Amino acid sequence: MTKRVESKYKINRRLGVNLWGRPKSPINKREYGPGQHGQRRKNKPSDFGVQLMAKQKLKGYYGNISEKQFRKYYEEAVRRKGDTSENLIELLERRLDAAVYRLKFAITPFAARQLVNHGHILVNGRKVNIPSYLLRDGDAIEVKDKSKQLAVVLDAAQSGERDVPEYLEVDHRAMKGRFTRAPKLSDVPYPVQMEPNLVVEFYSR
Template identity: 40%
Template sequence: MARYTGSVCRLCRREGAKLFLKGDRCYSQKCAFNKRPVPPGMHAQSRRKQSEYGIQLREKQKTRRIYGVLESQFRKYFEMAERMKGVTGENMLSLLERRLDNVVYRLGFADSRAQARQWVMHGHFTINGKKADIPSQLVEVDDVISIKDASKDMENFKALRENGSTSVPKWLDLDNANLAGKVLSLPQREDIDITIAEHLIVEFYSR
Protein backbone atom coordinates (compact mmCIF):
# COMPACT_ATOMS: atom_id res chain seq x y z
CA MET A 1 0.00 0.00 0.00
CA ALA A 2 1.40 3.38 -1.00
CA ARG A 3 1.54 6.37 1.31
CA TYR A 4 -1.30 8.89 0.91
CA THR A 5 -0.28 11.72 -1.42
CA GLY A 6 -3.56 13.64 -1.78
CA SER A 7 -4.71 16.79 -0.01
CA VAL A 8 -4.08 16.40 3.71
CA CYS A 9 -6.77 18.98 4.42
CA ARG A 10 -9.32 16.41 3.22
CA LEU A 11 -8.10 14.09 5.97
CA CYS A 12 -8.85 16.69 8.65
CA ARG A 13 -12.31 17.26 7.20
CA ARG A 14 -12.95 13.51 7.02
CA GLU A 15 -12.04 13.02 10.68
CA GLY A 16 -13.94 16.13 11.79
CA ALA A 17 -10.91 17.52 13.65
CA LYS A 18 -7.70 19.41 13.03
CA LEU A 19 -4.87 16.92 12.67
CA PHE A 20 -2.21 19.66 12.24
CA LEU A 21 -0.66 17.98 9.21
CA LYS A 22 0.58 21.18 7.51
CA GLY A 23 2.47 22.89 10.31
CA ASP A 24 1.96 26.64 10.75
CA ARG A 25 -0.75 26.80 8.07
CA CYS A 26 -3.06 24.82 10.35
CA TYR A 27 -2.91 27.67 12.89
CA SER A 28 -3.72 30.36 10.31
CA GLN A 29 -6.91 31.58 8.69
CA LYS A 30 -5.88 29.78 5.50
CA CYS A 31 -6.63 26.41 7.10
CA ALA A 32 -9.20 24.60 4.94
CA PHE A 33 -10.81 23.02 8.01
CA ASN A 34 -11.69 26.49 9.34
CA LYS A 35 -13.42 27.36 6.08
CA ARG A 36 -15.36 24.11 5.67
CA PRO A 37 -15.33 21.80 8.72
CA VAL A 38 -17.48 19.09 7.11
CA PRO A 39 -16.49 15.73 5.57
CA PRO A 40 -15.53 15.84 1.88
CA GLY A 41 -18.03 14.66 -0.72
CA MET A 42 -21.35 15.87 -2.05
CA HIS A 43 -23.38 13.98 0.58
CA ALA A 44 -21.34 15.04 3.58
CA GLN A 45 -24.25 16.71 5.39
CA SER A 46 -26.64 13.77 4.99
CA ARG A 47 -24.56 10.90 6.35
CA ARG A 48 -26.20 8.55 8.84
CA LYS A 49 -25.37 8.35 12.51
CA GLN A 50 -22.20 6.34 13.05
CA SER A 51 -22.33 2.84 14.51
CA GLU A 52 -20.12 1.78 17.42
CA TYR A 53 -17.78 0.14 14.91
CA GLY A 54 -17.71 3.32 12.82
CA ILE A 55 -16.75 5.45 15.84
CA GLN A 56 -13.92 3.07 16.71
CA LEU A 57 -12.72 3.02 13.10
CA ARG A 58 -12.67 6.81 12.84
CA GLU A 59 -10.63 7.12 16.06
CA LYS A 60 -8.13 4.60 14.75
CA GLN A 61 -7.88 6.36 11.38
CA LYS A 62 -7.54 9.77 13.03
CA THR A 63 -4.65 8.61 15.22
CA ARG A 64 -2.94 6.81 12.35
CA ARG A 65 -3.13 9.93 10.20
CA ILE A 66 -1.87 12.23 12.94
CA TYR A 67 1.32 10.19 13.27
CA GLY A 68 1.56 9.47 9.53
CA VAL A 69 1.85 5.68 9.70
CA LEU A 70 0.40 3.01 7.43
CA GLU A 71 -2.16 0.48 8.62
CA SER A 72 0.34 -2.40 8.82
CA GLN A 73 2.71 -0.26 10.92
CA PHE A 74 -0.09 0.91 13.18
CA ARG A 75 -1.23 -2.66 13.80
CA LYS A 76 2.32 -3.65 14.75
CA TYR A 77 2.44 -0.85 17.34
CA PHE A 78 -0.82 -2.15 18.83
CA GLU A 79 0.57 -5.69 19.00
CA MET A 80 3.77 -4.42 20.63
CA ALA A 81 1.71 -2.45 23.16
CA GLU A 82 -0.35 -5.55 24.01
CA ARG A 83 2.83 -7.43 24.98
CA MET A 84 4.05 -4.62 27.25
CA LYS A 85 3.14 -4.18 30.90
CA GLY A 86 0.54 -1.53 31.65
CA VAL A 87 -2.45 -0.16 29.75
CA THR A 88 -2.41 -1.20 26.08
CA GLY A 89 -3.79 2.08 24.69
CA GLU A 90 -1.34 4.22 26.64
CA ASN A 91 1.54 1.93 25.69
CA MET A 92 0.62 2.31 22.01
CA LEU A 93 0.59 6.12 22.19
CA SER A 94 3.94 6.07 23.98
CA LEU A 95 5.43 3.97 21.17
CA LEU A 96 4.08 6.35 18.55
CA GLU A 97 5.52 9.34 20.42
CA ARG A 98 8.93 7.66 20.52
CA ARG A 99 9.20 7.46 16.74
CA LEU A 100 12.18 9.46 15.53
CA ASP A 101 10.12 11.58 13.13
CA ASN A 102 7.72 12.49 15.94
CA VAL A 103 10.60 13.34 18.30
CA VAL A 104 12.14 15.60 15.64
CA TYR A 105 8.76 17.34 15.33
CA ARG A 106 8.29 17.58 19.11
CA LEU A 107 11.72 19.18 19.50
CA GLY A 108 10.70 21.87 17.04
CA PHE A 109 13.19 20.85 14.35
CA ALA A 110 10.31 20.55 11.82
CA ASP A 111 6.95 22.29 11.34
CA SER A 112 5.02 19.02 10.88
CA ARG A 113 5.54 15.29 11.25
CA ALA A 114 5.52 14.93 7.47
CA GLN A 115 8.37 17.43 7.17
CA ALA A 116 10.21 15.72 10.02
CA ARG A 117 9.85 12.35 8.29
CA GLN A 118 11.27 13.78 5.06
CA TRP A 119 14.24 15.40 6.79
CA VAL A 120 15.04 12.23 8.72
CA MET A 121 15.01 10.22 5.49
CA HIS A 122 17.33 12.82 3.91
CA GLY A 123 19.87 12.10 6.65
CA HIS A 124 19.91 15.41 8.55
CA PHE A 125 19.89 13.80 12.02
CA THR A 126 21.97 11.57 14.26
CA ILE A 127 21.20 9.60 17.41
CA ASN A 128 24.10 9.44 19.87
CA GLY A 129 26.41 10.58 17.09
CA LYS A 130 25.37 7.83 14.66
CA LYS A 131 23.48 8.37 11.41
CA ALA A 132 19.70 7.99 11.83
CA ASP A 133 17.61 8.03 8.66
CA ILE A 134 14.74 5.69 9.57
CA PRO A 135 11.65 7.69 10.67
CA SER A 136 10.15 4.74 12.56
CA GLN A 137 13.20 4.19 14.77
CA LEU A 138 12.21 4.28 18.43
CA VAL A 139 14.24 6.48 20.75
CA GLU A 140 15.26 5.35 24.23
CA VAL A 141 15.91 7.18 27.50
CA ASP A 142 19.19 9.18 27.39
CA ASP A 143 19.33 9.14 23.58
CA VAL A 144 20.62 12.41 22.11
CA ILE A 145 19.06 13.49 18.82
CA SER A 146 21.22 16.01 16.98
CA ILE A 147 21.23 17.82 13.68
CA LYS A 148 24.28 16.87 11.61
CA ASP A 149 26.98 19.52 11.49
CA ALA A 150 26.68 19.66 7.71
CA SER A 151 22.96 20.50 8.01
CA LYS A 152 23.10 23.14 10.76
CA ASP A 153 23.44 26.00 8.27
CA MET A 154 20.05 25.25 6.69
CA GLU A 155 17.74 28.26 7.09
CA ASN A 156 15.14 26.42 9.18
CA PHE A 157 17.70 25.15 11.65
CA LYS A 158 19.53 28.47 11.88
CA ALA A 159 16.24 30.18 12.77
CA LEU A 160 15.61 27.61 15.49
CA ARG A 161 19.03 28.23 17.02
CA GLU A 162 18.38 31.98 17.06
CA ASN A 163 14.74 31.97 18.20
CA GLY A 164 14.51 28.78 20.23
CA SER A 165 11.46 26.57 20.81
CA THR A 166 8.95 26.92 23.65
CA SER A 167 6.76 23.86 23.09
CA VAL A 168 9.07 20.98 23.99
CA PRO A 169 7.27 18.33 26.13
CA LYS A 170 8.72 17.60 29.55
CA TRP A 171 10.00 14.14 28.58
CA LEU A 172 12.42 15.84 26.16
CA ASP A 173 15.14 18.45 26.68
CA LEU A 174 16.25 20.85 23.95
CA ASP A 175 19.68 22.45 23.66
CA ASN A 176 19.04 25.33 21.26
CA ALA A 177 22.67 26.39 21.02
CA ASN A 178 23.85 22.97 19.84
CA LEU A 179 20.63 22.03 18.01
CA ALA A 180 20.29 18.80 19.97
CA GLY A 181 17.61 17.17 22.08
CA LYS A 182 17.79 14.53 24.78
CA VAL A 183 15.20 11.95 25.85
CA LEU A 184 14.77 12.43 29.60
CA SER A 185 12.13 9.75 30.10
CA LEU A 186 9.62 7.66 28.18
CA PRO A 187 6.45 9.64 27.37
CA GLN A 188 3.50 9.06 29.69
CA ARG A 189 -0.16 9.57 28.80
CA GLU A 190 -0.30 12.95 30.53
CA ASP A 191 2.63 14.13 28.39
CA ILE A 192 0.70 13.59 25.14
CA ASP A 193 -1.41 16.62 24.32
CA ILE A 194 -3.34 15.09 21.40
CA THR A 195 -7.06 14.47 21.89
CA ILE A 196 -7.30 10.72 21.32
CA ALA A 197 -9.65 8.18 22.86
CA GLU A 198 -7.18 5.30 22.76
CA HIS A 199 -9.61 2.87 24.39
CA LEU A 200 -11.69 3.00 21.19
CA ILE A 201 -8.67 1.84 19.19
CA VAL A 202 -8.09 -1.04 21.59
CA GLU A 203 -11.75 -2.00 21.26
CA PHE A 204 -11.48 -1.84 17.45
CA TYR A 205 -8.55 -4.26 17.29
CA SER A 206 -10.03 -6.50 20.02
CA ARG A 207 -13.23 -7.22 18.12
Protein backbone atom coordinates in the same frame (compact mmCIF):
# COMPACT_ATOMS: atom_id res chain seq x y z
CA MET B 1 7.49 4.07 3.38
CA THR B 2 3.91 4.92 2.48
CA LYS B 3 3.76 7.92 0.14
CA ARG B 4 1.05 10.50 0.65
CA VAL B 5 -0.36 11.42 -2.75
CA GLU B 6 -3.33 13.40 -1.43
CA SER B 7 -2.99 16.65 0.49
CA LYS B 8 -2.26 15.98 4.17
CA TYR B 9 -4.91 18.51 5.17
CA LYS B 10 -7.62 16.39 3.59
CA ILE B 11 -7.20 14.16 6.64
CA ASN B 12 -8.35 17.11 8.78
CA ARG B 13 -11.47 17.67 6.71
CA ARG B 14 -12.29 13.97 6.44
CA LEU B 15 -12.04 13.52 10.22
CA GLY B 16 -13.58 16.92 10.99
CA VAL B 17 -10.76 18.04 13.33
CA ASN B 18 -7.67 20.26 13.16
CA LEU B 19 -5.41 17.27 13.77
CA TRP B 20 -2.13 19.17 14.27
CA GLY B 21 -3.62 22.41 15.60
CA ARG B 22 -2.22 24.44 12.71
CA PRO B 23 -3.67 27.89 11.89
CA LYS B 24 -3.43 27.21 8.13
CA SER B 25 -5.60 24.08 8.28
CA PRO B 26 -8.63 24.34 5.94
CA ILE B 27 -10.87 22.91 8.69
CA ASN B 28 -10.67 26.38 10.30
CA LYS B 29 -12.69 27.74 7.35
CA ARG B 30 -14.59 24.68 6.10
CA GLU B 31 -15.76 22.32 8.82
CA TYR B 32 -17.32 19.87 6.37
CA GLY B 33 -15.59 16.99 4.56
CA PRO B 34 -13.84 17.24 1.19
CA GLY B 35 -15.51 16.41 -2.12
CA GLN B 36 -18.95 17.05 -3.60
CA HIS B 37 -20.71 15.10 -0.84
CA GLY B 38 -18.78 16.71 2.02
CA GLN B 39 -21.67 18.90 3.17
CA ARG B 40 -24.20 16.11 3.55
CA ARG B 41 -25.67 15.63 7.01
CA LYS B 42 -23.87 12.78 8.76
CA ASN B 43 -25.70 10.03 10.61
CA LYS B 44 -24.71 9.19 14.17
CA PRO B 45 -21.76 6.77 13.88
CA SER B 46 -21.96 3.21 15.19
CA ASP B 47 -19.60 1.91 17.90
CA PHE B 48 -17.46 0.50 15.11
CA GLY B 49 -17.48 3.90 13.38
CA VAL B 50 -16.39 5.68 16.57
CA GLN B 51 -13.54 3.19 17.08
CA LEU B 52 -12.48 3.48 13.44
CA MET B 53 -12.44 7.27 13.69
CA ALA B 54 -10.23 7.08 16.81
CA LYS B 55 -7.81 4.81 14.94
CA GLN B 56 -7.73 7.07 11.86
CA LYS B 57 -7.06 10.13 14.02
CA LEU B 58 -4.13 8.53 15.83
CA LYS B 59 -2.73 6.99 12.65
CA GLY B 60 -3.09 10.24 10.73
CA TYR B 61 -1.52 12.35 13.46
CA TYR B 62 1.80 10.50 13.19
CA GLY B 63 2.13 11.20 9.48
CA ASN B 64 -0.45 8.65 8.37
CA ILE B 65 1.46 5.50 9.32
CA SER B 66 0.61 2.46 7.20
CA GLU B 67 -2.07 0.09 8.52
CA LYS B 68 0.43 -2.80 8.64
CA GLN B 69 2.89 -0.83 10.76
CA PHE B 70 0.20 0.63 13.01
CA ARG B 71 -1.16 -2.84 13.75
CA LYS B 72 2.34 -3.97 14.70
CA TYR B 73 2.47 -1.18 17.28
CA TYR B 74 -0.83 -2.41 18.69
CA GLU B 75 0.44 -6.01 18.86
CA GLU B 76 3.62 -4.88 20.62
CA ALA B 77 1.55 -2.75 23.05
CA VAL B 78 -0.53 -5.83 23.92
CA ARG B 79 2.60 -7.93 24.43
CA ARG B 80 4.08 -5.46 26.94
CA LYS B 81 3.05 -5.30 30.57
CA GLY B 82 0.72 -2.56 31.73
CA ASP B 83 -2.09 -0.61 30.11
CA THR B 84 -2.25 -1.39 26.38
CA SER B 85 -3.50 2.07 25.37
CA GLU B 86 -0.68 3.78 27.33
CA ASN B 87 1.85 1.35 25.80
CA LEU B 88 0.57 2.23 22.32
CA ILE B 89 1.07 5.97 22.90
CA GLU B 90 4.55 5.35 24.31
CA LEU B 91 5.58 3.34 21.23
CA LEU B 92 4.30 6.04 18.87
CA GLU B 93 6.09 8.79 20.80
CA ARG B 94 9.34 6.81 20.76
CA ARG B 95 9.42 6.99 16.94
CA LEU B 96 12.34 9.12 15.76
CA ASP B 97 10.20 11.20 13.40
CA ALA B 98 7.74 11.90 16.24
CA ALA B 99 10.60 13.09 18.48
CA VAL B 100 12.01 15.31 15.70
CA TYR B 101 8.55 16.87 15.36
CA ARG B 102 8.13 17.27 19.13
CA LEU B 103 11.57 18.90 19.43
CA LYS B 104 10.47 21.49 16.84
CA PHE B 105 13.16 20.54 14.34
CA ALA B 106 10.31 20.19 11.79
CA ILE B 107 6.99 22.03 11.42
CA THR B 108 4.84 18.93 10.68
CA PRO B 109 5.15 15.15 11.22
CA PHE B 110 5.45 14.80 7.43
CA ALA B 111 8.39 17.24 7.35
CA ALA B 112 9.96 15.39 10.29
CA ARG B 113 9.74 12.09 8.41
CA GLN B 114 11.36 13.67 5.35
CA LEU B 115 14.14 15.19 7.48
CA VAL B 116 14.97 11.75 8.90
CA ASN B 117 14.65 10.01 5.52
CA HIS B 118 17.11 12.41 3.92
CA GLY B 119 19.77 11.76 6.57
CA HIS B 120 19.66 15.11 8.40
CA ILE B 121 19.24 13.60 11.89
CA LEU B 122 21.78 11.97 14.23
CA VAL B 123 20.97 9.71 17.19
CA ASN B 124 23.78 9.44 19.73
CA GLY B 125 26.12 10.87 17.09
CA ARG B 126 25.23 8.39 14.35
CA LYS B 127 23.07 9.08 11.29
CA VAL B 128 19.70 7.34 11.43
CA ASN B 129 17.44 7.60 8.36
CA ILE B 130 14.63 5.32 9.55
CA PRO B 131 11.60 7.39 10.73
CA SER B 132 10.17 4.45 12.71
CA TYR B 133 13.42 3.95 14.67
CA LEU B 134 12.41 3.57 18.34
CA LEU B 135 14.29 5.79 20.77
CA ARG B 136 15.42 4.67 24.21
CA ASP B 137 15.42 6.76 27.37
CA GLY B 138 18.43 9.08 27.32
CA ASP B 139 19.00 8.97 23.55
CA ALA B 140 20.47 12.18 22.12
CA ILE B 141 18.89 13.56 18.94
CA GLU B 142 20.45 16.33 16.88
CA VAL B 143 20.35 17.93 13.48
CA LYS B 144 23.50 17.22 11.44
CA ASP B 145 25.93 20.17 11.37
CA LYS B 146 25.52 20.75 7.63
CA SER B 147 21.72 20.81 8.04
CA LYS B 148 21.42 23.20 11.00
CA GLN B 149 20.97 26.24 8.75
CA LEU B 150 18.21 24.72 6.62
CA ALA B 151 15.30 27.17 6.39
CA VAL B 152 12.75 24.46 7.23
CA VAL B 153 14.64 23.61 10.44
CA LEU B 154 15.12 27.23 11.52
CA ASP B 155 11.49 28.13 10.79
CA ALA B 156 10.25 25.17 12.83
CA ALA B 157 12.51 25.97 15.81
CA GLN B 158 11.30 29.60 15.86
CA SER B 159 7.63 28.71 15.48
CA GLY B 160 5.34 29.62 18.35
CA GLU B 161 2.68 27.07 17.35
CA ARG B 162 3.84 24.39 19.77
CA ASP B 163 5.80 23.87 23.00
CA VAL B 164 8.29 21.07 23.59
CA PRO B 165 6.81 18.54 26.05
CA GLU B 166 8.48 17.75 29.40
CA TYR B 167 9.67 14.25 28.44
CA LEU B 168 12.08 15.84 25.96
CA GLU B 169 14.94 18.28 26.47
CA VAL B 170 16.04 20.64 23.70
CA ASP B 171 18.65 23.28 22.94
CA HIS B 172 17.52 25.09 19.80
CA ARG B 173 20.75 27.05 19.50
CA ALA B 174 22.72 23.82 19.15
CA MET B 175 19.80 21.99 17.49
CA LYS B 176 20.20 19.16 19.96
CA GLY B 177 17.68 17.32 22.10
CA ARG B 178 17.22 14.31 24.34
CA PHE B 179 14.46 11.75 24.84
CA THR B 180 14.45 11.67 28.64
CA ARG B 181 11.62 9.29 29.51
CA ALA B 182 8.56 7.43 28.26
CA PRO B 183 5.48 9.67 28.23
CA LYS B 184 1.99 8.89 29.48
CA LEU B 185 -1.06 9.83 27.42
CA SER B 186 -1.63 12.83 29.70
CA ASP B 187 1.92 14.09 28.95
CA VAL B 188 1.48 14.21 25.17
CA PRO B 189 0.32 17.63 23.87
CA TYR B 190 -2.25 16.51 21.30
CA PRO B 191 -4.26 19.47 19.89
CA VAL B 192 -7.32 17.20 19.69
CA GLN B 193 -8.59 14.47 22.01
CA MET B 194 -7.00 11.11 21.28
CA GLU B 195 -8.70 7.94 22.50
CA PRO B 196 -6.21 5.05 22.29
CA ASN B 197 -8.59 2.94 24.41
CA LEU B 198 -11.01 2.95 21.44
CA VAL B 199 -8.16 1.94 19.13
CA VAL B 200 -7.48 -1.03 21.40
CA GLU B 201 -11.18 -1.92 21.28
CA PHE B 202 -11.11 -1.67 17.47
CA TYR B 203 -8.26 -4.16 17.12
CA SER B 204 -9.43 -6.50 19.89
CA ARG B 205 -12.86 -7.09 18.34
